[in-house]
Amino acid sequence: MEEYFEKKILPAITFHDADKAVKVAEAVTEGGLDIMEVPFRTPVAQEAISNIISTFPSIYIGAGTIITTKQVEEAKKAGAKFGLAPGFNPKVVEAAIANELPFIPGVMSPSEVELALEMGCNVQKLFPATQVGGLAMLKALSGPYVHTGLKLIPMGGVSLQNMNDFLNVPIVLAVGGSWLATPQLIDSSNYSQIKMNVIEALKSI
Numbered sequence: 001m002e003e004y005f006e007k008k009i010l011p012a013i014t015f016h017d018a019d020k021a022v023k024v025a026e027a028v029t030e031g032g033l034d035i036m037e038v039p040f041r042t043p044v045a046q047e048a049i050s051n052i053i054s055t056f057p058s059i060y061i062g063a064g065t066i067i068t069t070k071q072v073e074e075a076k077k078a079g080a081k082f083g084l085a086p087g088f089n090p091k092v093v094e095a096a097i098a099n100e101l102p103f104i105p106g107v108m109s110p111s112e113v114e115l116a117l118e119m120g121c122n123v124q125k126l127f128p129a130t131q132v133g134g135l136a137m138l139k140a141l142s143g144p145y146v147h148t149g150l151k152l153i154p155m156g157g158v159s160l161q162n163m164n165d166f167l168n169v170p171i172v173l174a175v176g177g178s179w180l181a182t183p184q185l186i187d188s189s190n191y192s193q194i195k196m197n198v199i200e201a202l203k204s205i
């Protein structure tokens with residue numbers, strides 16, 4: 001799964017209208033990214049993922065905010081290529097393994113890191129990254145775990161302004177966040193700005 005994150009940036013995109021999903025995905029791909037997260041925070045997430053996958057079958061689409069085993073099945077059915085969660089729930093990780101859905105659990109403590117590693121999750125999401133200590137927390141976590149092969153994706157409060165601070169820490173695989181395709185940009189169908197945000201972020205690395 002690490003190869004999905006070659007470009008180092010994961011846009012987290014929440015849809016309230018599944019009909020906008022393809023246009024947003026088009027903007028993201030035209031901007032140069034082939035990966036995105038669609039959180040299961042709204043009732044249309046599953047439909048949005050299906051719509052994107054039908055038009056862009058090769059996009060690495062992750063289903064985010066997977067907090068129940070039922071959502072693991074829904075994400076898989078929609079065509080998601082991986083799943084993410086804000087927290088570490090062993091039952092959800094077990095369901096992801098059973099459904100062959102590569103999974104990135106959320107962690108914010110050494111205990112969670114270890115429990116998730118034990119279940120085979122080598123890629124984990126540090127969430128909420130800035131609120132739990134940002135760069136200092138990330139560097140502290142890196143110390144005891146970098147040699148294990150653990151890779152972290154900080155999310156929560158990451159922006160164009162601070163993303164390189166995180167990306168410069170070797171344990172970081174990628175950074176993610178909602179700043180590239182905000183609810184306001186999606187609501188106003190401002191797809192060109194979403195594309196520009198992606199281009200700007202990729203250029204800034």
Ligand SMILES: O=C[C@H](O)COP(=O)(O)O
Pocket residue numbers: 012064127155156157158176177178179
């Ligand atoms: O997992 C996704 C996060 O909620 C994104 O956080 P953000 O809105 O602070 O970028």
